[in-house]
Amino acid sequence: DAGVIQSPRHEVTEMGQEVTLRCKPISGHDYLFWYRQTMMRGLELLIYFNNNVPIDDSGMPEDRFSAKMPNASFSTLKIQPSEPRDSAVYFCASSKTTGGHQPQHFGDGTRLSIL
Amino acid sequence: SQQGEEDPQALSIQEGENATMNCSYKTSINNLQWYRQNSGRGLVHLILIRSNEREKHSGRLRVTLDTSKKSSSLLITASRAADTASYFCATDASGANSKLTFGKGITLSVRP
Numbered sequence: 001d002a003g004v005i006q007s008p009r010h011e012v013t014e015m016g017q018e019v020t021l022r023c024k025p026i027s028g029h030d031y032l033f034w035y036r037q038t039m040m041r042g043l044e045l046l047i048y049f050n051n052n053v054p055i056d057d058s059g060m061p062e063d064r065f066s067a068k069m070p071n072a073s074f075s076t077l078k079i080q081p082s083e084p085r086d087s088a089v090y091f092c093a094s095s096k097t098t099g100g101h102q103p104q105h106f107g108d109g110t111r112l113s114i115l
Numbered sequence: 116s117q118q119g120e121e122d123p124q125a126l127s128i129q130e131g132e133n134a135t136m137n138c139s140y141k142t143s144i145n146n147l148q149w150y151r152q153n154s155g156r157g158l159v160h161l162i163l164i165r166s167n168e169r170e171k172h173s174g175r176l177r178v179t180l181d182t183s184k185k186s187s188s189l190l191i192t193a194s195r196a197a198d199t200a201s202y203f204c205a206t207d208a209s210g211a212n213s214k215l216t217f218g219k220g221i222t223l224s225v226r227p
Contacts (some may be wrong), residue, residue: 043218
């Protein structure tokens with residue numbers, strides 16, 4: 001079975017540009033999570049969805065960040081405008097019903113560099 | 116602050132030795148999970164232990180949970196070079212509505 005698929009794997013762009021990260025969760029999983037990983041702060045939960053509905057976005061750092069899940073097989077995380085401090089690895093993960101009680105399956109991440 | 120904090124931050128051992136990693140947390144939990152992350156890859160789930168369990172095994176992995184001390188340990192027996200990775204504990208706090216909180220991880224190096 002295909003795992004969680006993220007694209008692009010790497011993104012380098014200049015500050016001020018819009019960045020869109022994409023995620024395809026595992027089919028049949030109804031929870032989707034977006035995380036950010038940095039050396040300083042570790043792995044931080046940004047937002048998660050249940051059945052395509054955002055449940056908790058308290059980890060989204062600023063209004064420059066937005067996430068959508070238009071259907072069960074696709075989600076985007078957008079940063080507009082981007083800043084150098086947004087440089088990090090962004091992970092998408094999915095899990096079956098009752099997300100906290102089930103393992104989360106992670107994609108291989110998008111390594112984002114904002115110059 | 117992080118719910119789960121691993122100890123030590125880094126561990127270097129010889130192939131064939133056992134590796135023990137510890138995790139402490141602050142609040143009541145429903146379960147605790149351990150994940151592995153290879154360089155440049157996403158996290159991979161290793162094992163989940165529920166709050167009413169004390170010990171769990173999976174292959175060369177043994178996890179213990181002591182809810183009175185709010186701590187867990189991950190033991191990897193007969194380590195291999197391929198076990199070189201970062202290891203994270205993640206807690207599902209009671210009432211946390213499906214969120215996991217991850218520690219900052221332990222870097223394990225297994226020397227051939």
